[in-house]
Amino acid sequence: MHKGESLPGNKRVALGFDKTGGETKWFDELERKRSRGPVTEQNRLMSRTLSPETLAVHAGTYEDPVTGSVGTPIFQTSTFLLDELSYQAFDDGSFRDVPIYTRYGNPSQWAVQEKIATLENAESAVVTSSGMSAIAATVYGLTNAGSHIISAHDVYGGTYNLLREDMPSAGREVSFVDPTDLASVAAAIRPETQLLFFETLTNPLLKMIDLPALAKLVADADALLVVDNTFLSPVNARPLEHGATVVVHSATKYLSGHSDLTAGAIAGPRKFLDRIWSQTMRFGGTLEPFSCFLLERGLKTLAIRIAAQNRNAEKVARFLSGHPAVHRVLHPTCGTVPRPPIDLSGYPGFGGMVSFEVAGGDAAALAVMGRLEIPYVATSLGGVESLVSMPFNTSHSSLTARQRSAIGINPGLIRFSAGIENAGDLIRDLAQALGSPDGA
Amino acid sequence: MRNSFNTASFSEVVHETRTDPAEAHYRYGAEAECSPTRGLTARVRPAILGTVKSARRFERPVAPPGVVVPTGEPTPMELALTGIGSCTLKTLIGGGSARGVEFETVRLGIEHGDGVGYALDIESDASPELVRELITQVETYSPNHRTVVEAIPVTVRFPRAALQFSAAEFSAEETAMRRLRWISGTQFVSEGARDSADVLRVDQPKQLAGVDWGPNPQEYLLMGMAADLANALADQAGVPPLTWRVRADARVDVRGLLQADPAAPIPLQDVRCTVSVLSAESEPAEAALRTIVQEAIRRCAVIRLFAQPHRIAVSQLRLSGLASEEDRSAGPVLARG
Numbered sequence: 001m002h003k004g005e006s007l008p009g010n011k012r013v014a015l016g017f018d019k020t021g022g023e024t025k026w027f028d029e030l031e032r033k034r035s036r037g038p039v040t041e042q043n044r045l046m047s048r049t050l051s052p053e054t055l056a057v058h059a060g061t062y063e064d065p066v067t068g069s070v071g072t073p074i075f076q077t078s079t080f081l082l083d084e085l086s087y088q089a090f091d092d093g094s095f096r097d098v099p100i101y102t103r104y105g106n107p108s109q110w111a112v113q114e115k116i117a118t119l120e121n122a123e124s125a126v127v128t129s130s131g132m133s134a135i136a137a138t139v140y141g142l143t144n145a146g147s148h149i150i151s152a153h154d155v156y157g158g159t160y161n162l163l164r165e166d167m168p169s170a171g172r173e174v175s176f177v178d179p180t181d182l183a184s185v186a187a188a189i190r191p192e193t194q195l196l197f198f199e200t201l202t203n204p205l206l207k208m209i210d211l212p213a214l215a216k217l218v219a220d221a222d223a224l225l226v227v228d229n230t231f232l233s234p235v236n237a238r239p240l241e242h243g244a245t246v247v248v249h250s251a252t253k254y255l256s257g258h259s260d261l262t263a264g265a266i267a268g269p270r271k272f273l274d275r276i277w278s279q280t281m282r283f284g285g286t287l288e289p290f291s292c293f294l295l296e297r298g299l300k301t302l303a304i305r306i307a308a309q310n311r312n313a314e315k316v317a318r319f320l321s322g323h324p325a326v327h328r329v330l331h332p333t334c335g336t337v338p339r340p341p342i343d344l345s346g347y348p349g350f351g352g353m354v355s356f357e358v359a360g361g362d363a364a365a366l367a368v369m370g371r372l373e374i375p376y377v378a379t380s381l382g383g384v385e386s387l388v389s390m391p392f393n394t395s396h397s398s399l400t401a402r403q404r405s406a407i408g409i410n411p412g413l414i415r416f417s418a419g420i421e422n423a424g425d426l427i428r429d430l431a432q433a434l435g436s437p438d439g440a
Numbered sequence: 441m442r443n444s445f446n447t448a449s450f451s452e453v454v455h456e457t458r459t460d461p462a463e464a465h466y467r468y469g470a471e472a473e474c475s476p477t478r479g480l481t482a483r484v485r486p487a488i489l490g491t492v493k494s495a496r497r498f499e500r501p502v503a504p505p506g507v508v509v510p511t512g513e514p515t516p517m518e519l520a521l522t523g524i525g526s527c528t529l530k531t532l533i534g535g536g537s538a539r540g541v542e543f544e545t546v547r548l549g550i551e552h553g554d555g556v557g558y559a560l561d562i563e564s565d566a567s568p569e570l571v572r573e574l575i576t577q578v579e580t581y582s583p584n585h586r587t588v589v590e591a592i593p594v595t596v597r598f599p600r601a602a603l604q605f606s607a608a609e610f611s612a613e614e615t616a617m618r619r620l621r622w623i624s625g626t627q628f629v630s631e632g633a634r635d636s637a638d639v640l641r642v643d644q645p646k647q648l649a650g651v652d653w654g655p656n657p658q659e660y661l662l663m664g665m666a667a668d669l670a671n672a673l674a675d676q677a678g679v680p681p682l683t684w685r686v687r688a689d690a691r692v693d694v695r696g697l698l699q700a701d702p703a704a705p706i707p708l709q710d711v712r713c714t715v716s717v718l719s720a721e722s723e724p725a726e727a728a729l730r731t732i733v734q735e736a737i738r739r740c741a742v743i744r745l746f747a748q749p750h751r752i753a754v755s756q757l758r759l760s761g762l763a764s765e766e767d768r769s770a771g772p773v774l775a776r777g
Contacts, residue, residue: 024538026577028699030451093446144645144652146497147486171497192486192495222493271456274449275646 011065012107013085014038014097034270036123038097038105039114048121052235053303060114060296062107072111074293078102096277103281108292113265115299116255119234120247122267126277127292131230131250132158133285134264138248139163139195141279142224142272145171147194152179154407156203156228157395163197179209180340182217189221196223200239201231204355204391204415205408206330210340215243224272230254230382231351235306246272253382254351256298257305261291305384305420310349312386312418312426317354319427325368325434327412330355352418353381358434361411362392369414371433374426381417386426388416444625445537446649453648454700456490463490464700466692468658472502472516472666473718474674476681480504482519482663484655485687487645494645498655502667504675505614505741512638516671517552517616519640520664520742522630525550525620526642527584527657528558529628531697535577541566546622552741553615556588557753575754581699583692584657586707591749596669598715598733600726609734610748612741626650630660658708662688665742669713672736679732683718711746 016035024030039045044061046054062072080086080099089095099105109127117125128134139162143149151163153176163174175188179198196218198209211227218225227244229237233254239247246268249255256263264285266276280286287295317331330337332350358365369377375386379394391409392401404410418426441447457464469485483499503513514522525548536543545563550556562571579585596603619631620642626649632638642657644650655663666688673684689712696706715733717723724732737743 026535026581026699027450027454027538027697028702030447030454030538032448032451033455034452091442092448092451093441094448144494144496144647147493147495192497194486194493194495222488222491224492271452 011041012080012099014040014110017085017089017094017097032092032094034123034274036117036270037114038110038124040107040110042107043111043114045114046118048118051303052119055118056115056235056302057300059118060111060116062111072108072293072296074289075106075108076289077106096274102289103284103286106289106292108289108296109287112292112296112299115296116234116249116251116265117267119299119302120229120240120267121234121238122240122247122269122273124270124273125265125267126273126280127251127287127295128264128266128280129285129287129291130262131248131252131264132162133280133283134248134250134266135159135197135228136162136166137276137280137283137285138226138246138266139167139172139197140170140283141276142226142246143172143194146192147172148190148192149174149195149197150185150188150193151176151197152199152202153177154202154205154207154409155197155199156230157398159197159228161398179214180207182210182213182340185214186217189217189223193221193223195226197226197228199228199231200237201332201350201353203231203395204330204353204413206231206332206337206350206353206355208332208337208339208342208344210342211239211242211244213340218245219243231353232347233302233306233351233382235303236310236348236351240268245269246276251295252380254306254309255302255382256295257302257383258294258298259380259383259385259387261294263287263291263295306349306351308420309352309382309418312420312423313350313352313354315423316416316418316426316430319430320354320356323431323434325359327357327359328410351382352386354416354418356414356416357410358412358414362390365390365412365414368433372429373432374421374429375416375419381415383417384420386417386419386421388414390414441625442540443533443537443543445533446625447534447537449649450534450538450698453694454698457695457698457700460490461695461701464693464695464704465490466658466694467689468656468662468692469687469689470659470662470666471685471687472663472670473683473685474667474670475683476674480667480671482516482667484659484663485689487656487659489645489647492647494647496645496652496655498659502663502671504671505668512632514618514632514638514640515614515616516664516668516742517614518618518630518632518664519660519667520745521550521552521616521618522620522640522642523657523659523661523664524556524584524588524745525558525618526628526630526660528578528582529620529622530626530644530657531578531582531585532562532574533622533626535581536564536566536574539566539570539574541570541574543622548620549617550620551615551617552745555753556745556750557755559755562756575756579752579754581697581706583697583706583708584661585752587661588745588750589752590707592707592709592711592746594665594743594746595712596715596733596737597712598729599723601730603730603733603737609738610740610744612739612744614741627653658690658692661708662690665713665740665746668740668742669715669736672739673715673732676732676735680724682721682723685716685718687714687716688712689714708746713743
């Protein structure tokens, strides 16, 4: 193929990619509109009315016209042939829609992005090299120097550190509030408030937020609502349908589900995702093709994994609630977590996370963890294997004991991420570690 | 991207505003304070671009009209001229990019005296005929240019009242000039005639394909108006030493510039100034305040730019290739630079 010649069929460019310039006399004659994706003719586009189980398996799959392979091939390449359309994309700024260079875009990314966008019921998605890469690109991409950001006192530690340590020098002011207290959120809003960042289920206290009420507050302030949906996953909640502007994920957790890669994902309207994509591109945090393959493969079982983890966590929470060595169990179904008066009946479940406080403080909790035989003592969550850890010496170790208490992290708090093992086995193991008869 | 101008993004805005007119209304704001101790300052307020906020922090000291300060701050009229000239150039670069023109050099001298005058210097790969056509389109579709050419009503509000005034009331006359230069994409610099250190940066917000390098053309125009009025409020004999704050707001229907809807207005709309005295200080009685505000408006050359129609004379040094000696003599502002 010669320089400037188009590839046969031009099937590699995104649907909706139009020649922008040409014989136009003024802006009104420009043809390009925003479209979903980017996706190509080869990507499987599914009706959003189908169930998450079906969408998780099929949405976005790249159906290879040459081999007919069932499953997206791994496009393990850093660069792509240039043709007339590539040059056109460079010329008018539409190069998210043509494979040019893997940092900009790659069919492996497009396939898994379409799957995530479909599951979140979004126009567009971007995958990144980690959850924090997704959060950093989103926060930077959607705010200006001179803006004000509001987040939660007990937001995930990585997010908290980004907001507290990086935003001031980037010209963004940040206020931390209790997102379950709408009055305190409203009181924190200023004329320059541009973005509010909350989690659908908080770490490690599993607090829930009144998303529609927050969304109304945010819309009235002409601001954007970014929601971290890592803990619930799109199987349990789709925040975009309840007023969130953009959804972010640490795809390392439930989305990939096998504790074998780090990845992030962002989903929302293409208008905002294009800006987040260009920020991701400049930060360099795009996801490489083999990790895209692992993420796409993991996502195929998302719905059945989440269903198992929802059940296991509820059973574990119920068992722990009746145990004499446990002071407090934190799970949305237990009634011990302060939350706004929201209806939980629409949620299929709340993921695999259960937090609980052991009598005797941190030393006693460390001893309990040491006696557990099935779960790994490790940070992270959402994988097929159960994991257990303590916030005081991991995610919230940068806080003082008083600061931890102020946000509700008391001595003896253990975070248990239920995997997909047999619930009875997990409960028997917890029972022996807590020093009491089997409660299964 | 040709000229580092994201044509695809502007194309998307055209279609977005056709689908959802709410996305076409861009609301800009600026604020100025005139204080007996801190002097005159102006800043931008958060912009609302359709349904998206853009909160940038740009604040700068301003020199009162007719006062040459050693540090070279611009006057309110120079801020306004920066806004008018940069809007003209941004419209030229955007419109040219959409038509496939590649620009090398784009400069504009802008003067305010009896009226308003431009001297344009354009080096591009387009024919002189195409550049002339582009200039005509710019004169037709540039929002700030149309705001000066047409008479745009300005409402001035102050505590407990809003003031109506007629265009004939103005006594303000002020001479000022700026030299503007295109850098890249939506970025421009505006240089003063008096002081080489007096350089203003102009850019679009990142939400509109800029990089937040400086306030945008509408914000400069509004900063100029707010600063002019704040200074005129404070600079009156018999007025106690108060800190005056003026907020200037306006709306642009971007469908006019883009011609996404040919019926949409092109100039700034809903232009208003809101006057207040800082709360710690004692506000004059209502009747006295009305007199002070009326006199201040009468002296405001920038408000006059809005409220009265102006003819803008355009001279062209170069439309493509090199300027001839004859062309060079046609642009007094740029020739001086």
